Amino acid sequence: MNHRRSNTTQAARVISVVADVLAAIIGLWILMYLLDANRANGLVEFVQNVARFLAGWSHDLFTFDTAWARVVAGYGLAAVVYLVVGHMVAGRLLRRH
Structure with missing residues (x-):
C-alpha cells in the first residue's frame, strides 16, 4: 500500500x-512579445511556436484594439488554465490516496 501512495505522489x-x-x-512567450524579442531568432521562434500550439484555443479569443x-x-488565459487544471488534478490525486 505504501508503494501505491508513493506512485500516486510521484504522478x-x-x-x-x-x-x-x-x-x-x-509566460516566456508573453514576456518575449512584450519586450519585442527578435522573431528571426531561433529560440524566440521556437518559444512562439510552442506557445501558439499550447494556447491554440485561446490565443485569438479576445479582440482588444492593441496587439x-x-x-x-x-496566452495568459491559457497559462492560467494549465496551472489551475494541472494543480487541481494533482491535488485530487493526492487526496484520493
Whole structure:
C-alpha cells in the first residue's frame, strides 16, 4: 500500500511540474512579445511556436484594439488554465490516496 501512495505522489508531482512548465513556456512567450524579442531568432521562434500550439484555443479569443493586450489576455488565459487544471488534478490525486 505504501508503494501505491508513493506512485500516486510521484504522478501528482509530474502533473504539477508539467503544468508549471507549460505555463512557463507561455509566460516566456508573453514576456518575449512584450519586450519585442527578435522573431528571426531561433529560440524566440521556437518559444512562439510552442506557445501558439499550447494556447491554440485561446490565443485569438479576445479582440482588444492593441496587439499586446490580445497576446497577454489570450496566452495568459491559457497559462492560467494549465496551472489551475494541472494543480487541481494533482491535488485530487493526492487526496484520493
